[in-house]
Amino acid sequence: MKTIDTNIITNEVKRLCIEAANIIDKKVLCSIKNAMKIEQGLSKNILAQIIENDEIASNENVPMCQDTGITVVFVEIGNEVFINGSLEDAINKGVSLGYTEGYLRKSVVKSPLNRVNTKDNTPAIIHIKHTLGDKLKITICPKGAGSENMSRVKMLVPADGIKGIKNFVKETVSLAGGRACPPLVVGVGIGGNLEKSALLAKEALLRNIDDEAIDLDANKLEKELLAEINSLNIGPMGLGGKTTALAVKVNIYPCHIASLPVAVNLQCHASRHKVVIL
Ligand code: SF4
Known part of the structure; x- marks a missing residue:
């Protein structure tokens, strides 16, 4: 013991x-820098400001x-x-x-x-x-409340299928627009029940920005959703562009034969989590 x-x-x-609060995750910062390469004009400028902000915060140890x-x-x-x-x-x-x-x-x-x-x-x-x-x-x-307030849960039925899941996730991102401070990390929890799906979505946000779902169906869904979300032209801070989301993370869990719970937990560009193992 x-x-x-x-x-x-x-x-x-x-x-x-x-x-x-103060030190941006290196991989998140790297992902924003990569996104800058495919943006032009205003959206590129916004990403540059986010990067500058994050670097000042880390260097000066302020939020x-x-x-x-x-x-x-x-x-x-x-x-x-x-x-x-x-x-x-x-x-x-x-x-x-x-x-x-x-x-x-x-x-x-x-x-x-x-x-x-x-x-x-x-x-x-x-x-x-x-x-x-x-x-x-x-x-x-x-x-933060900006992205958390725009998160949603919906009890779909099995007949809604993958199409229903995708529509709900994209609708959630669209409704959020600039208010969730994109570029986002989109946490998606599918399965369990009402509260379990919300927890799955939150836990999805804890994954490293570059890791991929092990489950093949979830992995495919992550890739497809990322591409579809980034074609919505919401862009950095909602002012248009190719980078609405940096990543989509899908966590799944067994569920009732008659249920298809789906939760979407949005995470803004200030994607913050730190870990210690004692
Ligand atoms: S960047 Fe994130 S924490 Fe900051 S105001 Fe926007 S949503 Fe809230």
């Missing part, structure tokens, strides 16, 4: 919150966007890990320290009805998965 002190978890979560998001935390905890206290409290303490000491915008309200700010960006949204082994993996994913 490996014991992990809650103070270590808190300090790592604090560090990851600040790094996720790449004013919306530093609500903190989504994915935890994988092995059966040989013992934590000497509350895991959720340790994570929330880390989020609180990260957002206050890192001068990140506090974007969480205590109640969706009274709208009073909690002033330290807590509580985080925490998903815990139990695994085998002696490792604790923590992934921090700050999610």
Whole structure:
């Protein structure tokens, strides 16, 4: 059994919150630079500004966007890990320290009805998965409201098929337009049930921007959807162009014979997630 002190978890979560907000993922930046090569005029100019913004943020250790998001935390905890206290409290303490000491915008309200700010960006949204082994993996994913608000779930029926899935995904991207701050990473969750499909879509966003679905059908769908989304001419920040999405990630799961749940979780160009394995 490996014991992990809650103070270590808190300090790592604090560090990851600040790094996720300030330091752009190298592969995401590379993908935006590649997109610039196929754009011209205004769309090229917008991508150049996004790249400059991200490089300044990384170099000066300041947030790449004013919306530093609500903190989504994915935890994988092995059966040989013992934590000497509350895991959720340790994570929330880390989020609180990260957002206050890192001068990140506090974007969480205590109640969706009274709208009073909690002033330290807590509580985080925490998903815990139990695994085998002696490792604790923590992934921090700050999610801005611009792209999250444009995300959707729909309970299709099996007769809608691939065509229905594609239409729903493209309709979601079209309705979002510039409001989700494209170029996007489009997370698509297919299967499970209502809540499982949403979780699949969110987890799809955690994948590296250059990885491809192992499942052959999902892999084909990713490629086809990316091409079709990029032919919508929404473009960087919704002002036209070839690059509406940098990537489409499709995660699938078994579902009921009479169901076809589909969730689309949009991620803006500030595609932020950081991981630590303890
Ligand atoms: S959608 Fe993304 S880039 Fe746009 S304001 Fe929100 S966090 Fe920032």
